[in-house]
Amino acid sequence: MAGESKSKPKRLGKGLSALLGEVDGVGYGDDVETVEVSKNTIKIKDIRPNPAQPRRTFSDEELAELAESIRQRGVLQPILVRPDPDAPNRYQIIAGERRWRAAKQAGLEDMPAVIRDSDDLELLEIGIIENVQRENLNPIEEAEAYGALMQRFGRTQDNLAESVGKSRAHIANTVRLLNLPERAREHLRHGRISAGLARAALGAPDPGPLIDLAISKNLTVRDVEAHAKRLRDGGSLDTVASKVEAAIPDVDTAALQDNLSRVLGLDVEIKHKAKGGDLRIKYRDLEQLDALCRKLTAKR
Incomplete structure (x- = not known):
């Protein structure tokens, strides 16, 4: 249509930080693009996880601790959801799946949520950035998330570095794990x-x-x-x-290493070969070296 311009790929940088800040009750800054959201209380049974959630592992112990906290004080921070494109009057989690899981475990029937219209790219990218910024992903989950953004949405390593606030070298080293x-x-x-x-x-x-x-x-x-x-x-x-x-040292060598380590207070490594071998004593700083020299020369 006339007057219509091609839109650039969405960049979530500061806008995402503001959005996540709003979810955490902080609010928006004046220097970011306004996003359309509304706060609601939603039935937990009407919410399902983000199918593109990069985080696959959740600690049972941490979930139990959060569930107990929710039983006592309720859900203090709303989760971020979007209308489920496949189910009317249902919602998909964009950010906050751990809180949702803990609320279910605590026996709650509903919880506070911020509803935002979001496309699949934002769904994936917000899920990644939320977890990366809060260091919730293990290395392979992070690598798989970056790989999905690159393969499905054409993101480059430079784009990703800017979006998630990491160096390009970090992105490149992480993506290597996909091999x-x-x-x-x-x-x-x-x-x-x-x-x-x-x-x-x-x-x-x-x-x-x-x-x-x-x-x-x-x-x-x-x-x-x-x-x-x-x-x-x-x-x-x-x-x-x-x-x-x-x-791998034999039993006698390992015992000798332990005895020397105990006497010297330092890590000792013995490498015995057919003819001779090496004795290595490791120290961290000059103080440890000085103490070692005093012990070795004390009788002299």
Whole structure:
């Protein structure tokens, strides 16, 4: 139609902060775009979760604590919802699913909500930004959320960095985790490995078996980086596993390490080889080094 202009992709930056601030009872700033919302009390049975919710794991213990708080004081902050596009007189959660779950657990029949007309992009993006800003997502949930925005809505890493208030390097490093096989993603989702260890394993031709080995042998990120390089250079996983086994101290060596650590008050590592070996004593600062030197030279 004449006079109609193409709209740019929605940017949620400050507008989203204001919106979430309104949900938290803070209100809007004068420097942001006004958003159309209305506050209501809604039946909990008429609300369903955000199908694009990036957060998949909720702590049972934390939910129980929040539910008890809600039983005593009620829901202090309204959740943010939109009319459910597939069910008249029903609503989808945009932000606040944890409060909704806890309110259900507390036995409430209704709860306060802010209703906002929102499209699928906003539904996904607000869900991501709310969780990222409050550090509610584990690394793989964050990566999958960014991936969904990039694949479904054409967002670039630069767009995402601006929207969620993270550096482009953080976005790029997080999105790399999507290259993990599903089993490794589950390890990361449940906290069995760190994001740093997962990224180190991505340096291997097949990161999955290396991650399984890292979990079973309690390897460090540095260990995984070194083994990933061996695998890239043509080494086999069996060879890597053999090196890992060789690096594990025997019972006598482990006992000697513990005794020295106890006497010196520092971490001690002994690497015994066929001919000789290494004794490493780790200190944090010059005070610890000075104390160590006094102990080693006291009798002299």
